[in-house]
Amino acid sequence: MLDELLAAWIGHQRWFGGKGRPIDSLSIESDATIEAGDPCLRHLIVAVWQEGSRERYQLLLGMRRQLPDTLQHALIGRHEQWQVYDAVHDPELTHWILESMASGAGQGEVRFRHMPGVEIDTSIRSMVLGAEQSNTSLVFGEGYICKLFRRLIPGVNPELEIITALADRHAPHIAQPYGWIETGLDGTPTTLAIMQEFLSNSxxxxxxxxxxxxxxxxxxxxxxxxxxxxxxxxxxxxxxxxxxxxxxxxxxxxxxxxxxxxxxxxxxxxxxxxxxxxxxxxxxxxxxxxxxxxxxxxxxxxxxxxxxxxxxxxxxxxxxxxxxxxxxxxxxxxxxxxxxxxxxxxxxxxxxxxxxxxxxxxxxxxxxxxxxxxxxxxxxxxxxxxxxxxxxxxxxxxxxxxxxxxxxxxxxxxxxxxxxxxxxxxxxxxxxxxxxxxxxxxxx
CATH class of the missing domain: 3.90.1200.10 (Aminoglycoside phosphotransferase (APH), C-terminal lobe)
Structure with a gap:
């Protein structure tokens, strides 16, 4: 079962907030296929129960029949005929973030938005920054950094509120926002990720x-x-x-x-x-x-x-x-x-x-x-x-x-x-x- 596979893996991730406590259960609340085929990309929201309380987490799930050596470190396990892995480490799949944000496309309940008047280069590849603790950040070339919120709380993230408002005022001392990803959680628009200018020479x-x-x-x-x-x-x-x-x-x-x-x-x-x-x-x-x-x-x-x-x-x-x-x-x-x-x-x-x-x-x-x-x-x-x-x-x-x-x-x-x-x-x-x-x- 996929939920059992994820439950055995998620507790060891640095962004998981319940480390050190046993996981009572994990269930998949939302599962959207972003790209079908081999490789396949799925966007999941999972609910993790520990000591009677629930936390939700966002996962980008990659699936390949044969996983290349360069992605072995991201392996979660085998599910049916698939090798399942954390797709944030796969630049072949993360290109959908740029493409979907540039076009403002949607994938079911997963919606993409971009700031008015901005252009997004969809040709550059991503890599994961290793220093993040509670989130995961993807850097696309020297242009963009996309912060993926792992633990989800229903509502608009305060950072998105602030940087878009300050950008509208052309305020100094902030990194230019380019777009964001959102979904509905408990009937409330909820921020999944924010993409901003990457300050490469800083x-x-x-x-x-x-x-x-x-x-x-x-x-x-x-x-x-x-x-x-x-x-x-x-x-x-x-x-x-x-x-x-x-x-x-x-x-x-x-x-x-x-x-x-x-x-x-x-x-x-x-x-x-x-x-x-x-x-x-x-x-x-x-x-x-x-x-x-x-x-x-x-x-x-x-x-x-x-x-x-x-x-x-x-x-x-x-x-x-x-x-x-x-x-x-x-x-x-x-x-x-x-x-x-x-x-x-x-x-x-x-x-x-x-x-x-x-x-x-x-x-x-x-x-x-x-x-x-x-x-x-x-x-x-x-x-x-x-x-x-x-x-x-x-x-x-x-x-x-x-x-x-x-x-x-x-x-x-x-x-x-x-x-x-x-x-x-x-x-x-x-x-x-x-x-x-x-x-x-x-x-x-």
Whole structure:
């Protein structure tokens, strides 16, 4: 049975969200044949049941009577006379994405859309990017990148909402969207994939930051961050300005609002609830509760309304790319594990600012985890982080962003709450890294 074959395979995929828990059952909810023959391409939506809850996943299923050596790594198993495999790795089959998107064709319930006025080159071949965790990205030549959402949640993905709205405004600092794939799920239009401009001549912000940190660590003793080769402060300042511009464009493209003082107090209570759950799981947090409570109390004392708007929602150095001309912001879908309503909810733009500030701390200390000279290098890590955090904030204000005295208290609370989340994450996934977020409370 095909469903049994898929159930044995899906739990081992990096994008599968239920790893470590047994699969009770898997059923095929939707099965559309995109291309018949040999090879055959089918688009599947499967429901996976674990511990009484259901998650849906999107699969591109390839079927061949004889699987070539170049596709053996994608093999799922044998079904009747067919070799069944993950077709995202087969450029002979993935060409249907470009062709169907260019024509706006549909395959049953699977519908293709493209942005008005764009042309899509259907002649280029695809390859899979290997770094994705929750999704799968296909790169077509040097022109396009198509993000295939594996875990499906009914509704329009926030990233599609945002990038199409900003593209309509000709906003800077985003990658041009070209098209998307959608279907109906529970009677709701649901995003299956998004295709955007591939930034081939660009560098990931995290990689650039780590290069700067390495240069500083390898510099002569006593050399300041500003004097070391590869100083990142100018780039941090430009990134701050780009962030402010993106926030401005989001505020123009979507509704905005304000959070009144009694709602701000509820926000502080939310921080406390998360802290309580985190302390119960990670005892190392207990000694820092006083610092965190004091920061959350300052938020409760705010007497002004807090402006809110659409934000990025999962902002860090890994979500930005430095092109030859400027910074580009990617992945506006928010935290993938959160419900769509929460990812679409209005929030303070300071949440994004706090996320990037935490990312600078991570970049500074990431290379210290397990380092033989960590204690000796710690002052340099602090120096690098503080220099680039300050430069980012300067750029944010220069770019039109606002951080008032009241904002500073909220920004600090957002940042510390994010550090609490990071402590729990590292405790579960990378215990040797837990010292990185814990350092945030010693210097708060």
């Amino acid at each position: 560098t990931d912000g995290w990689d650039l930051a780590l290069t700067s940190v390495r240069d500083l660590y390898n510099s002569l003793p006593g050399l300041a961050a500003a004097e070391a080769g590869g100083d990142f402060a100018a780039e941090a300042c430009r990134l701050g300005a780009a962030t402010a511009r993106v926030h401005h464009e989001l505020a123009q493209a979507f509704p905005t609002g304000t959070v009144e003082t009694h709602e701000v107090k509820r926000m502080a209570e939310g921080f406390r609830r998360k802290l309580g759950r985190a302390v119960a799981e990670v005892p190392e947090l207990r000694e820092h509760v006083g610092v965190l409570e004091a920061a959350y109390h300052q938020v409760e004392d705010l007497t002004t309304e807090v402006p809110v708007q659409r934000v990025h929602g999962d902002y860090h150095l890994g979500q930005v790319m430095r092109t030859t001309s400027d910074w580009v912001v990617l992945d506006f879908e928010g935290e993938p594990g959160q419900p769509l309503a929460e990812r679409r909810a209005l929030s303070s733009p300071l949440r994004d600012v706090a996320g990037m500030l935490r990312s600078f701390d991570y970049a500074a200390r990431h290379l210290l985890a397990g380092h033989a000279e960590a204690a000796k290098l710690e002052p340099k890590a602090e120096q690098w982080a503080e220099r680039n955090r300050a430069a980012f904030l300067d750029g944010y204000v220069q770019g039109g962003g606002t951080i008032t005295t009241g904002d500073a208290a909220l920004l600090r609370a957002f940042e510390l709450s994010k550090a609490v989340y990071e402590v729990v994450y590292e405790s579960r996934n990378r215990p040797s890294w837990i010292s990185i977020p814990l350092a945030a409370f010693r210097h708060a």
